[in-house]
Amino acid sequence: MELIIGTKRWSTWSLRPWLALKKTGAAFTETEVELRQGDTTKSAIAPHSPSGLVPVLKDGELTVWDSLAICEYLAERYPEARLWPADPAARALARSAAAEMHAGFASLRGECPMALDQEPRPHDVSEATQSDLRRIVAMWNQMLERFGGPFLAGEWSIADAFYTPVATRLRTYGLHASDYGDTGRAGEYMQRLLQDPDFLAWEAAARA
Incomplete structure (x- = not known):
């Protein structure tokens, strides 16, 4: 499993699913793309993201984009982590x-x-x-x-x-x-x- 994220100093949208993924305890690699670099940033993201934005989660052949969608996927993929409350x-x-x-x-x-x-x-x-x-x-x-x-x-x-x-x-x-x-x-x-x-x-x- 791989999570493509933006610059850690700035990317709130990357931090959110990264935290959720850490709470699952699952092994994953992260690829950090430097943001605010114009065309260089776009070129770095393009091979990973259909939306042209980060974060993106790759799980085998599946690609999930958007922070909330990634978090929802992780909640279903790892129910034992209880990323949403049971009540x-x-x-x-x-x-x-x-x-x-x-x-x-x-x-x-x-x-x-x-x-x-x-x-x-x-x-x-x-x-x-x-x-x-x-x-x-x-x-x-x-x-x-x-x-x-x-x-x-x-x-x-x-x-x-x-x-x-x-x-x-x-x-x-x-x-x-x-x-x-x-x-x-x-x-x-x-x-x-x-x-x-x-x-x-x-x-x-x-x-x-």
Whole structure:
């Protein structure tokens, strides 16, 4: 199995399925493509991806593209890893949270890109990004309260993979969950994501 990813410093979409794949315990190789290199990047991705984008998962003759599709495939391929919660309600809400991140929060993503090579610094954000942050913090608080933590739907799931890059953004740009309606749980959850051993391995490689 091979996972083709973008530059680890920047590629949030690559980080998400990489975390899910690590949680399965399956052996895999990774191929990292340097992003932001114009035609050189396009040429490097082209042999792997029908969409011209990363990430891409290759499993034998099967090629799966798009981060959420890869995560769904891994959940079915490795049911013992329990990448989605067993409880139907928890699973439905975890999927909802992941899908909302996958499709939304464009202002936050555009204004505060993941930059694991940058040291944290205060950053003023637009009202649109503040609105995104209020929604994210409210969702985190609600799910953590409902399911009791330590992760959004109880045990770690794909939903947490999708919000790990958000935690890095908050840290990098000096944004505090307490400024956006946190009742305490969201800030603790953010730190939990940033201390996950698999994320720390990704971050160490990104900064190497």
